[in-house]
Amino acid sequence: MTAAQPLPDPTTAAEEPAAATPEAPQREALYFALRNPKLIVGLSIVLLFLLVGLVVPPLLEHGPNERYAPPLLPPSGEHWFGTTQFGQDLFTQFAYGIRATFLVGLLGGGIAAVIGMTIGFVAGYKGGWVDEVLNMLTNVVLVLPTLAVLFIIAAYVDSYSVTTQSFFIGMTSWPWAARAVRSQALSLSSRDFVDLARLSGVRTWKIIVRDIAPNMSSYLFMTFILLFGGAVLAAAGLDFVGLGPSDGMSLGLIMHQAVKWGALQLGVWWWFVPPGLGITAIVGAMYIMNVGLDEVFNPKLREM
Amino acid sequence: MLKFDRVTKVYKVGAFGGGSFTAVREASFEVRPGEVVSLIGESGSGKSTLGKMALRIASVSSGTITCDGTDVSTLRGHRRLKEYYRKVQGVFQDPFSSYNPVFKADRVFAMIRSEYHPGVSDAEWRDKVADALKVVRLDPDQVLGKYPHQLSGGQLQRMLLARALLLDIDYLVADEVISMLDASTRIDVLNLLADLKARGMGILFVTHDLALGNYISDQTVILHRGEIVERGVTSKVFADPRHPYTKKLFASVPQFHKKWDEVEAELRAREAADTSSQPYHLAEGQAVPSELVEVTEGHYVQPFHPRAAV
Numbered sequence: 001m002t003a004a005q006p007l008p009d010p011t012t013a014a015e016e017p018a019a020a021t022p023e024a025p026q027r028e029a030l031y032f033a034l035r036n037p038k039l040i041v042g043l044s045i046v047l048l049f050l051l052v053g054l055v056v057p058p059l060l061e062h063g064p065n066e067r068y069a070p071p072l073l074p075p076s077g078e079h080w081f082g083t084t085q086f087g088q089d090l091f092t093q094f095a096y097g098i099r100a101t102f103l104v105g106l107l108g109g110g111i112a113a114v115i116g117m118t119i120g121f122v123a124g125y126k127g128g129w130v131d132e133v134l135n136m137l138t139n140v141v142l143v144l145p146t147l148a149v150l151f152i153i154a155a156y157v158d159s160y161s162v163t164t165q166s167f168f169i170g171m172t173s174w175p176w177a178a179r180a181v182r183s184q185a186l187s188l189s190s191r192d193f194v195d196l197a198r199l200s201g202v203r204t205w206k207i208i209v210r211d212i213a214p215n216m217s218s219y220l221f222m223t224f225i226l227l228f229g230g231a232v233l234a235a236a237g238l239d240f241v242g243l244g245p246s247d248g249m250s251l252g253l254i255m256h257q258a259v260k261w262g263a264l265q266l267g268v269w270w271w272f273v274p275p276g277l278g279i280t281a282i283v284g285a286m287y288i289m290n291v292g293l294d295e296v297f298n299p300k301l302r303e304m
Numbered sequence: 305m306l307k308f309d310r311v312t313k314v315y316k317v318g319a320f321g322g323g324s325f326t327a328v329r330e331a332s333f334e335v336r337p338g339e340v341v342s343l344i345g346e347s348g349s350g351k352s353t354l355g356k357m358a359l360r361i362a363s364v365s366s367g368t369i370t371c372d373g374t375d376v377s378t379l380r381g382h383r384r385l386k387e388y389y390r391k392v393q394g395v396f397q398d399p400f401s402s403y404n405p406v407f408k409a410d411r412v413f414a415m416i417r418s419e420y421h422p423g424v425s426d427a428e429w430r431d432k433v434a435d436a437l438k439v440v441r442l443d444p445d446q447v448l449g450k451y452p453h454q455l456s457g458g459q460l461q462r463m464l465l466a467r468a469l470l471l472d473i474d475y476l477v478a479d480e481v482i483s484m485l486d487a488s489t490r491i492d493v494l495n496l497l498a499d500l501k502a503r504g505m506g507i508l509f510v511t512h513d514l515a516l517g518n519y520i521s522d523q524t525v526i527l528h529r530g531e532i533v534e535r536g537v538t539s540k541v542f543a544d545p546r547h548p549y550t551k552k553l554f555a556s557v558p559q560f561h562k563k564w565d566e567v568e569a570e571l572r573a574r575e576a577a578d579t580s581s582q583p584y585h586l587a588e589g590q591a592v593p594s595e596l597v598e599v600t601e602g603h604y605v606q607p608f609h610p611r612a613a614v
Contacts, residue, residue: 192402195361196464199394200415201386214406297406299451 039292045285053098082270100250108231111170120181142175154243218294310367342517345527393468397480399460403452458489536603
């Protein structure tokens with residue numbers, strides 16, 4: 001009476017109401033996602049920061065580099081995060097910085113993830129000479145002194161925006177992701193269910209996207225989180241040596257300025273603690289999300 | 305007819321394919337419609353590789369596999385391969401690894417539907433699946449909508465057979481389908497294969513279990529280190545094995561009242577006592593040819609050096 005696009009039997013349906021329409025496995029994942037506290041907490045923190053970065057800057061009357069307040073004021077009702085040695089408002093800088101940080105993380109991490117995962121999946125699934133050629137390419141980029149290359153690029157490019165910076169970071173930070181994804185894809189593609197999908201006449205890219213990738217979705221997300229964090233830190237490193245975007249603001253740049261003007265020695269903790277906490281909180285929250293997502297995607301980890 | 309003609313498989317090993325390993329050497333045999341051919345050999349004898357080559361999961365290094373006259377290795381392109389899989393399907397050894405653990409088990413049916421029967425209506429498809437499950441004696445209510453880890457190995461294995469039935473296949477490659485099942489489900493699946501054979505399906509039954517091979521097959525092929533040492537009508541091969549490896553293989557089935565030492569000594573004594581000269585005996589120093597010699601009608605053996613240790 002039931003079928004391949006099946007109606008689950010009544011007992012299962014009673015336990016998993018949202019799974020009653022298996023035509024949409026996404027909906028089932030959503031059902032478990034909405035009931036996973038780790039995922040909810042992590043996502044809330046990330047969204048909160050994203051919201052601050054998106055909504056707050058247009059509401060502020062001063063720019064991030066504008067010097068209008070008394071210097072080195074500790075946090076107060078007037079200046080929530082205090083001010084710098086030059087009378088810049090640190091909350092303003094923070095809000096603008098989050099914007100740039102998300103942009104670098106998403107764009108840089110995104111570019112690296114797309115390149116790394118594509119190369120990793122193709123190399124791992126295809127094997128043979130394709131694997132060897134892609135591996136060689138990966139190894140070449142892997143041993144490039146990335147930061148030095150970024151310095152040189154940054155020094156030669158005229159107009160240098162956060163977007164350009166993200167692009168170059170993305171283009172140079174993918175190799176380890178490619179290697180990680182390749183080894184996972186390699187081990188998964190030797191499993192019988194991949195052969196069975198081939199026997200079902202499914203195309204190669206569909207097998208990769210629909211059979212192999214879902215088995216490592218939390219792994220892929222973890223890769224993206226690490227690439228995101230790596231891109232943020234690489235950008236901070238560039239900003240630190242003065243090769244960051246000239247008129248932009250990022251969390252890394254705030255910390256760099258704090259160190260540069262001796263905030264540590266002066267005990268001006270409000271200058272470097274909020275941006276440091278900001279980066280830690282964003283990357284940390286994404287890690288918690290990842291643990292939650294693992295439970296959502298892997299049916300064996302769900303509480304039955 | 306699924307015909308293997310001097311099929312050889314060489315694997316490249318090491319960096320940049322520096323070394324090579326021959327898994328199968330010049331294997332020739334056929335699977336006819338309505339016939340079960342059991343491919344028997346120890347681990348590493350190349351029996352699964354032969355099955356994989358027939359399914360186009362592994363490529364053929366030399367020689368040809370033809371299916372009803374079409375050379376399987378020439379099936380380039382997605383569409384032609386898909387048409388081939390409409391006729392030839394496989395079931396693998398490990399039912400648990402044959403299912404993608406993150407999806408429900410009945411996704412194997414859904415894949416067949418989306419690739420081969422996209423136009424079929426939901427109700428029609430439901431009936432088709434129910435029919436296929438009935439053939440493998442499964443209750444649709446019990447197996448549909450569940451994850452692989454919620455089902456038993458026997459249920460999963462039978463679902464894979466039902467999946468193959470959705471395609472009206474002519475040939476089935478059954479790679480050790482029974483070895484992971486317990487005794488009671490084992491006989492069910494065996495009888496199911498016998499049913500399919502009666503319907504005219506040709507089955508390549510890959511196994512290391514002699515009793516199973518004898519129980520179900522019409523033809524037997526004995527593989528040893530990638531080479532066919534003996535093949536022919538099952539009754540003849542089992543009643544009158546000629547190749548020393550085959551004899552040893554049959555003798556190695558554990559017996560209640562004998563230890564292996566006794567069996568082996570007996571085997572050697574019989575071997576030494578046999579001074580007859582046969583057309584498939586090779587002279588000292590003569591290389592082993594790849595052609596098999598016909599012993600009696602429909603029973604072939606690879607020539608060997610008599611009284612040489614196996």
